[in-house]
Amino acid sequence: MAYRVFRNYYKVLLNARTFSFLPRIADGTRYKSTIQYATRPDLPRLAYRKLTGKSPGVVFLPGFASTMSGQKAEALEEFCKSLGHSYLRFDYTGCGASDGQMEDYNIGVWKKDVLYVLDKLLEGPQILVGSSMGGWLMLLAALARPEKVAALVGIATAADHFVAAFNALPIEVKKEVEERGSWAFPSRYSAEGFYPLSFAFLREAEKHCVLASPIPVTCPVRLIHGLQDEDVSWHVSLQVAERVLSTDVDLILRKGGHHRLSEKEDIKLIVYTIDDLIDKLTTLG
Incomplete structure (x- = not known):
């Protein structure tokens, strides 16, 4: 098979740079980038926060009705800042600080939001980190802009x-x-x-919808899912792992993990996974 499954995933973390920012998260003294607004001719303004830095950059895609101010999104900004890599998080049209009302928009519009970010707000290949619905959107973005997507990290991916x-x-x-x-x-x-x-x-x-046939995504893919997820079954991530054409796919199942995967140990795993991808992509580059 073209993917590997890790149960009760844990690694001894010897790389101090990866988690040097975690104490700041724990005591609430988080670094925050400045909120900016992208004005688009055909859609409402898009709110985002951006750090400039090294490539590959990291982009966080929130879940349905979630915003760029969640725990995972802010933790990843701290992580990218500690490494000097670029990072962008944003609110979909109609959500959070972006203009519009959520009920007026749909998957197609939110896909356009992701593509706008890749096309207009960023340069070079990006690691897309999609949470829940954001995991569905990261797959759609990788299909539409393969040259701009270096890798995918799905967190409780809610494809279809x-x-x-x-x-x-x-x-x-x-x-x-x-x-x-x-x-x-x-x-x-x-x-x-x-x-x-x-x-x-x-x-x-x-x-x-993407799960009815093979998914022609060939970049590295990491899928993290909790076995205790009561909202989106971990079998969805398994389906994604089976259907993507990439030969570099890891499916990581957390025995005690729930849907949001925002506990401290969950965030450590997410950060470690991204750090490992950055090292891999940098070495390949």
């Missing part, structure tokens, strides 16, 4: 998630959603217990 969740509903419920024109998508992260998704959102998302 909304479509798969809708298709798993009983037939009568799906008919009700279609007739009503909206679906209360269950979520433990919403105060209401759900996010409203339009039927049009679901139909548009179908255009971007």
